[in-house]
Amino acid sequence: MTVTALMDYAAFIIHGFIPGLNGQSPGTFWMPPQASTLAPEVDWVFYLILWICIFFFVLIVALMTWFVLHYRKREGHAEEETAHHSMALELTWTIIPLILVVLIFYFGFKTYLRMKVAPANALEIYVIGQKWNWFFQYPNGHIDEDLHLPVDTPVQLIIRSEDVTHSLFIPAFRIKMDAVPGRYTRAWVRAREEGVFPVYCAEYCGTQHSDMLADAIVHEPGLYEVWLEKASNLLNTMTPVEAGQYLVNKRCSQCHSVDGTADVGPSFLGVWGREETLADGSTSVVEENYIRESILEPSVKIAAGYENVMPSFKGKLKEEEITAIIEYLKTLKKD
Amino acid sequence: MSDIVAYPGTAASPQAEGHTEDNYLTHSRGIMSWLITLDHKRIGVMYLISILAAFFLGGMMALLIRTELLTPGDTIVDADTYNKLFTLHGAVMIFLFIIPGIPAAMGNFVLPIMLGAKDVAFPRLNLTSYYLYVIGAVLAVVSIVVGGVDTGWTFYTPYSTTTMYWGVYWLTFGAFILGFSSIFTGLNFIVTIHKLRPPGMDWFKMPLFLWGLYGTSVIQILATPVLGITLLLLIVERALGIGIFDPSLGGDPVLYQHFFWFYSHPAVYIMILPAMGVISELVSVFSRKHIFGYTFIAYSSIAIALLSFLVWGHHMFTSGQSGLANMIFSLLTFSVSIPSAIKVFNWLATMYKGSIHLDTPMLYALSFIFLFGLGGLTGLFLGALATSVHLHDTYFIVAHFHYVMFGGTVIAFLGALHYWWPKITGRMYNEPLGRLSALIIFVGFNMTFFPQFVMGSKGMPRRYYHYADEFTFYHVFSSIGSYIMAIGFFLIAGYLLHSMFRGRKAPANPWGAATLEWKCSSPPPHHNFDEPPQAGDPYDFSDLVYDSAIGGYVSKQNPQPAG
Numbered sequence: 096m097t098v099t100a101l102m103d104y105a106a107f108i109i110h111g112f113i114p115g116l117n118g119q120s121p122g123t124f125w126m127p128p129q130a131s132t133l134a135p136e137v138d139w140v141f142y143l144i145l146w147i148c149i150f151f152f153v154l155i156v157a158l159m160t161w162f163v164l165h166y167r168k169r170e171g172h173a174e175e176e177t178a179h180h181s182m183a184l185e186l187t188w189t190i191i192p193l194i195l196v197v198l199i200f201y202f203g204f205k206t207y208l209r210m211k212v213a214p215a216n217a218l219e220i221y222v223i224g225q226k227w228n229w230f231f232q233y234p235n236g237h238i239d240e241d242l243h244l245p246v247d248t249p250v251q252l253i254i255r256s257e258d259v260t261h262s263l264f265i266p267a268f269r270i271k272m273d274a275v276p277g278r279y280t281r282a283w284v285r286a287r288e289e290g291v292f293p294v295y296c297a298e299y300c301g302t303q304h305s306d307m308l309a310d311a312i313v314h315e316p317g318l319y320e321v322w323l324e325k326a327s328n329l330l331n332t333m334t335p336v337e338a339g340q341y342l343v344n345k346r347c348s349q350c351h352s353v354d355g356t357a358d359v360g361p362s363f364l365g366v367w368g369r370e371e372t373l374a375d376g377s378t379s380v381v382e383e384n385y386i387r388e389s390i391l392e393p394s395v396k397i398a399a400g401y402e403n404v405m406p407s408f409k410g411k412l413k414e415e416e417i418t419a420i421i422e423y424l425k426t427l428k429k430d
Numbered sequence: 431m432s433d434i435v436a437y438p439g440t441a442a443s444p445q446a447e448g449h450t451e452d453n454y455l456t457h458s459r460g461i462m463s464w465l466i467t468l469d470h471k472r473i474g475v476m477y478l479i480s481i482l483a484a485f486f487l488g489g490m491m492a493l494l495i496r497t498e499l500l501t502p503g504d505t506i507v508d509a510d511t512y513n514k515l516f517t518l519h520g521a522v523m524i525f526l527f528i529i530p531g532i533p534a535a536m537g538n539f540v541l542p543i544m545l546g547a548k549d550v551a552f553p554r555l556n557l558t559s560y561y562l563y564v565i566g567a568v569l570a571v572v573s574i575v576v577g578g579v580d581t582g583w584t585f586y587t588p589y590s591t592t593t594m595y596w597g598v599y600w601l602t603f604g605a606f607i608l609g610f611s612s613i614f615t616g617l618n619f620i621v622t623i624h625k626l627r628p629p630g631m632d633w634f635k636m637p638l639f640l641w642g643l644y645g646t647s648v649i650q651i652l653a654t655p656v657l658g659i660t661l662l663l664l665i666v667e668r669a670l671g672i673g674i675f676d677p678s679l680g681g682d683p684v685l686y687q688h689f690f691w692f693y694s695h696p697a698v699y700i701m702i703l704p705a706m707g708v709i710s711e712l713v714s715v716f717s718r719k720h721i722f723g724y725t726f727i728a729y730s731s732i733a734i735a736l737l738s739f740l741v742w743g744h745h746m747f748t749s750g751q752s753g754l755a756n757m758i759f760s761l762l763t764f765s766v767s768i769p770s771a772i773k774v775f776n777w778l779a780t781m782y783k784g785s786i787h788l789d790t791p792m793l794y795a796l797s798f799i800f801l802f803g804l805g806g807l808t809g810l811f812l813g814a815l816a817t818s819v820h821l822h823d824t825y826f827i828v829a830h831f832h833y834v835m836f837g838g839t840v841i842a843f844l845g846a847l848h849y850w851w852p853k854i855t856g857r858m859y860n861e862p863l864g865r866l867s868a869l870i871i872f873v874g875f876n877m878t879f880f881p882q883f884v885m886g887s888k889g890m891p892r893r894y895y896h897y898a899d900e901f902t903f904y905h906v907f908s909s910i911g912s913y914i915m916a917i918g919f920f921l922i923a924g925y926l927l928h929s930m931f932r933g934r935k936a937p938a939n940p941w942g943a944a945t946l947e948w949k950c951s952s953p954p955p956h957h958n959f960d961e962p963p964q965a966g967d968p969y970d971f972s973d974l975v976y977d978s979a980i981g982g983y984v985s986k987q988n989p990q991p992a993g
Contacts, residue, residue, distance in 0.1 A: 125887045140816045141887070148807040155774060155803045159796060162781040166717070167788060174718040174785040181779075185726050188775040189768060196764035196810070203814025204757055210819065211753050259589040260683055262748060262823060266889025269820045271748045275684060276588060277677025280750035293898065297748075297823040297891045299582045300589060302509050305894035402594045 122267075130267035130292050130313065132285040136206045137269040144199055210270070213283035217249035224254070224261030224274030225406050227303035227349050229294060237327040238411060240345045242294060242311040245319035249285045258406055262298035265311050273298055286313040302359055302404070306349050330419060339423025342416055350405070353427055360405060361398050365429035372399040386421050453856065457956040468553035471954060473560050474539030475854065480560075481535050484526035484567065491519035493916060496878075496909040502897050509895045513580040514595075516893060518570075520583030521601060525608050526567055528839050529697065532704035533650075534563070534615050536846045537643050539854060541619060543947035543954060544637055546628035546963040551621040555614050562611035569604030573597035582893060584694070585661070587675035587686040591668040598668070602661040609658040612700075616650030619643050628946070631965035634728065637945045638721065638968075641728045642707020645735035649696045649703075653739070657693035660686065684749050691742035699738040701835060702802075703731055705842030706773055709795050712845050713777045715943040716792035717784030720969040723776040730769030737766045747818050756815055763813040770806050774799060789941070790864030794845030797872045801837025805830060808883065826886025832879045844871070844922070851926065852940050856953040857933030858981075860925040867925075870918035877911025937982025942974045948983075 122128045125145070129135050166172070220242070221232040231242045242265075244250045254263055256274035263282065264271040267290075272282040296307035314322060330338040343353065343363065350359035361371075370378050371385075374397040379385055388395055390412060393405035412420075454471045464472055495515050498505045507515070538556065542549050550556050573579050579597040581590040590598050623644050627636070663674050664686070673679025675686040714721040721727065743751060743759030777799060786792070808830045811817045821827065852858055881904040886892075890901045897905065939948040945968045950958055974983040 122888065125884065127889045137816045137820055140814055141811065141820075144810050144814060144817065148810060152803055152807055155778065156800060158778050159781070159799055162778065162784070163786055163788070163796065166781065166784050166786050168718075168785045172785060175783040177719070177783050178722075179720050180723040180725065184779070185723050185772065185776070189726075189772055192771045193768055196767055196813075199810055199814050200761050200764050203816045203818070204760060205816075207756070207760075207815035207819070208753070210816065259592065260586060264823070264889070264891060266820070271819050271822055273749050275750050277683065278750060293889070295889070295891045299513075299586070299893040301580065301593065302513065304513075305509070305891075305896040404594065 127266040128288075128290075128292070130286055130288055130290060130311075131269060132287050133206070133210055134267070134269045134287075136209065140199075140202050140206055143202060147195060147199070210282075213251045213281070214249040214285075217251040217283055218244070219251045219253060220244070222252050222254040222263055222274065223257060223411075224263065224296065224300075224307075225257040225411075226259065226300055226404065227296070227307040228346060229263070229296070229307065229309040230411060231309075233323055233327075235323065235327055237323060239326055241309050243319060243322055243326075244284070244286055244311070244313055246286050246289055246313050246315055248319075249283060251281060251283045254280045254282065259300050260298050261296045261300050261307065264295040264297035265292060266295070267292035268311065271297055286311075289313045289315045303349050330415060335419040335422040336426055338416070338419035339421070342412070342420055343423055346408070346412075347420075355429070357400075360401055363424055363427050365427065367425050367427065371396075373397060374399050374401070374403075383421055386424060387417055390417055390420070452955060453951065453953045454956050455856070455953055466557070468549070468557055469956065470538050470542050470549045470553065470556060471854075471958075473556050474535055474537075476560055477530060477538055477563070478535040478854075480563065480567065481527050481531050484522055485531075488519050488523040488527055489916070489919065491515050491522070493912060495519060496912040498895070499897070499905045500909050502899050502902055502905075504896075510580060511578075512895045513582075513893070514574075514578035517579050517582050518574060518601075521579070521605070522570060524583060524697075524701075524835075525605050526563075526570065528701045528835055528843075529608075529612060530563060530615070531701075531843050532708065532839065532846060533619070533643055533646055533700075534559070534611075536708070536843070536850060537619065537704060538615075540850060540947055541622060541640065541643060542626070543950060543958050544640060544945050545622065545626050545631070546946045546959055546965060547622065547626040548957050548959065550618045551625055552618050555618050559611045559614035559618070562607055562614065566604045566606075566608035566611060569600050569607060573600035573604065576600060584690060585664060586690075587664060587667070587681075587683050588677070590664060591676055599665060602664055606658050606661045606665075609654045609661075612650045613654045616647035616654075619647040620651070623647075628962045628965045634725065635965065635967060636728075637707075638710035638724070638727055638731075639704070639707035639945075641731045642704045642710070645703040645731040646700050648732075648735050649700050649738060653693045653696040653700075656689060657697075660689040660693070663689075684746070684751070687746050687749055688742070691745045692739075695742040695745065696735075696738040698831075698834070699734050701839045703734060705798070705839040706731065706770075708842045708846045708849075709777060709798050710773075711943070711945070712791050712795035712849060713780050714969050715849075715941050715971075716787045716789060716795065717781045718787070718942070718971055719780050719782075719784035720967075720971075721776070722779035722782075723772070724969070726772050727776050730772050733769045734766060737762070737769070741766060744813060744818070747815060748822050760813055760815045760818075764810075767806065767809065767813070774803060774806075787941075788865070790859075790861060790868055791845045791849035791941070793865055793868040793872075794841050794848065797868060798838060798841045798845065800872075801833055801841060801875065805833030805837050808833065821886060823892055824886035825882040825890045825892055828892050829879045829882035829886060832882070837875060837879070841871075841875075844868070847926075849941065850947075851929070852936030853947060853950075853952050853954065855930055855933070856936050857929045858936050858940065859929035859933055863921060863925045867918045867921040870921065871915055874911050874913075874915030874918055878908050878915060879911070881905075881907045881911075934981070937980045939974070939983040940981065942971055942976065942983035944968050944971055944974065 126138055223230040230238050232238050254272055254274045256276040261274040262271055263274060268284045270282045270284055272280050290313055292311040294309040294311050296304060352358050352362045353364055355362045355364040366381050369381050371381050372378050379396055391407060391409045393407060394403050397403050454469055498507055498512050576597050577595050579601045580593055580595050581598055585602060623640055666672050667674050673681040675681040675683050710721055710727055741763045743755055744763045747756050811821055848864055885901045885904040936952040938951050946963055946965060949963060973986050975986050977984045
């Protein structure tokens with residue numbers, strides 16, 4: 096690391112300890128950007144606790160160091176008898192921390208209440224967690240792989256899971272809520288700046304857990320509606336092959352490569368028309384119905400050498416989208 | 431002071447002049463004399479060897495994990511292997527090392543001698559407990575052989591009931607068996623402390639290490655059965671398809687989390703209470719000062735043991751649990767911080783105006799106060815609801831629990847190991863190397879785990895195989911720290927092995943401690959004490975004086991027998 100880089104880093108660290116200096120982006124030493132209205136409130140609680148921690152940590156280490164230096168064993172120094180206890184002193188270091196933790200609880204709870212309850216008339220977006228993709232369903236029924244939302248508008252996220260427990264985590268918004276199978280959970284956000292922010296899965300969900308990513312895209316006023324209109328009709332503006340390529344890239348590429356590399360699932364390169372050996376030893380030719388079945392009922396035919404881990408995409412892909420994927424796979428021929 | 435009774439140098443004394451060389455190590459010979467021994471000291475040593483093997487295994491996995499994380503993409507293993515590594519690292523470290531570490535290894539050796547007793551109340555149960563531990567450990571190893579487990583040590587459903595890796599049966603059943611080992615040890619310790627205290631030792635004259643073990647034993651007995659039942663239900667659901675946790679069978683996945691944390695949060699205190707007990711002993715002995723605020727420290731152990739049962743819901747703030755439940759669990763969580771704060775300040779007050787001996791065990795005690803202080807304070811971010819939601823399941827959590835469990839319990843375990851090593855083996859170790867390795871581990875530890883706080887608060891989720899480029903610097907720094915720590919641990923292994931064969935013979939009381947185990951010779955004779963000794967104030971050192979001829983402390987009143 097160069098000297099300049101080190102100095103930049105030092106400035107970054109100093110910056111991070113002073114909440115008043117928080118830039119909007121790219122975040123501070125401690126925190127990611129404050130992209131939601133709740134973020135500054137959460138950070139205020141964070142820095143309050145941080146300073147209480149720094150105070151007590153410095154106090155403890157300073158006392159310890161001072162005692163070690165002054166009372167270390169050496170020639171001419173002997174221990175002195177002191178009181179074995181002191182009710183006044185012990186009550187002091189019981190009661191002061193007690194008051195402080197009650198205060199911390201109070202501020203943490205106060206902000207949490209605002210995080211918990213969305214304003215009325217919030218825009219509702221359904222969030223679906225599934226190994227290993229996030230899906231976002233918009234009021235007009237469009238399902239997308241990224242979270243698009245208008246700036247400065249309250250958005251209620253209604254979250255569920257198709258398989259195991261996942262957790263929707265958007266650091267820049269300071270929100271996290273588990274996607275629990277068999278029930279709905281909620282979180283809400285009001286974005287305060289345009290931009291693109293990472294969306295993670297925070298609850299461990301298997302092989303591709305760390306690839307279960309999406310983007311939270313905050314649109315400037317008026318452009319969210321424009322995007323939604325365009326995205327809902329995207330396939331109409333493309334040839335089926337282009338649309339198929341787009342969909343494979345968005346929804347399948349975590350597990351299926353298009354360059355011949357075996358991943359969690361078989362590569363799509365050269366798959367069309369091949370006689371596939373299945374896990375039970377039988378074979379099946381990859382044609383339209385095979386692909387359609389593999390998308391909607393993936394556990395029926397498992398390619399030999401692979402595990403039965405693919406979730407069903409029933410309801411997540413329309414018939415014409417499946418057709419588009421089939422058309423695209425037809426183009427992926429081995430040279 | 432007058433109630434300190436120096437052990438009389440009569441023929442009945444193990445330390446008597448001309449006392450034979452017979453000790454618990456030489457008392458009987460042959461492999462069977464160890465395998466079916468009922469001697470708590472030998473069982474303690476067998477535990478010690480076993481848990482150190484587990485620690486080595488878990489540590490190697492940690493190094494592989496840290497090496498994988500040197501780059502944001504694929505580094506040395508594939509994603510599934512990485513997931514199995516962190517699962518087994520967690521399970522091995524928690525179930526096979528930290529939980530039994532201080533109580534079953536150190537406690538087994540020390541507790542009866544501290545009480546002036548010949549053994550624990552139920553020696554056969556003690557041996558059973560050890561073999562249950564071995565069976566549990568073997569099952570854990572089998573789970574690796576049959577393909578591994580990739581659920582994370584928490585075994586969350588429905589992932590654990592649907593994952594393709596069958597090792598989950600073996601590992602959860604292993605943990606189930608280990609639970610019984612833990613319960614039996616706790617039961618044994620509680621009865622031993624109640625029934626076998628020597629004359630002169632009422633409850634509030636017990637060494638604080640015993641209070642720590644007592645608190646832990648209470649939790650082990652009350653909480654562990656819940657884990658056992660939970661894991662059994664998991665196995666039943668997976669094997670027979672009976673819907674308990676899986677919503678597709680009519681179950682509730684959040685119920686599993688409640689059950690699991692109802693055990694696993696108190697289990698955190700199973701791990702830390704004996705560590706706090708060790709630190710109370712070390713700080714007092716090496717400061718040559720009576721412990722400050724004995725009563726507050728003793729009661730705070732019990733307070734922690736009881737309050738620990740009321741806070742499990744703070745692991746589930748983002749699980750969809752109701753806001754009201756979150757509020758209550760947040761408030762109760764803060765209550766646990768108070769007894770811990772009391773202990774830290776009382777340890778500091780104990781050092782005041784002492785004569786602080788910076789021997790290896792004391793360096794670990796100081797290291798504990800620093801690291802546990804940081805670990806405890808960062809818990810405040812996680813108790814507060816607003817910040818906890820953001821930090822949950824990120825590296826901030828990983829850093830926090832390593833500061834508490836490793837910086838706390840493992841560092842205290844190392845302090846205990848160095849403190850009681852002369853008593854266990856009868857040999858002294860290389861002191862300068864001891865201090866050096868304590869320093870290396872301290873530096874390496876902070877390099878490994880401090881950057882994890884920062885990347886966590888910046889949004890790096892835990893259990894990630896791939897990560898965003900912006901976190902590379904922290905991960906590389908952290909991995910380098912882990913290699914430095916590994917050097918410290920190999921150094922310890924080296925000089926401790928050396929000391930067993932070449933170490934200077936240990937005196938009975940090398941540190942000048944006033945608890946009863948130091949009145950036995952090092953190593954202790956088979957029966958510890960031929961007659962129950964009279965116990966005095968465990969923190970009154972005024973009767974002890976250093977004798978440079980033997981390199982240890984002897985009683986002023988009766989200097990003769992301390993051989």
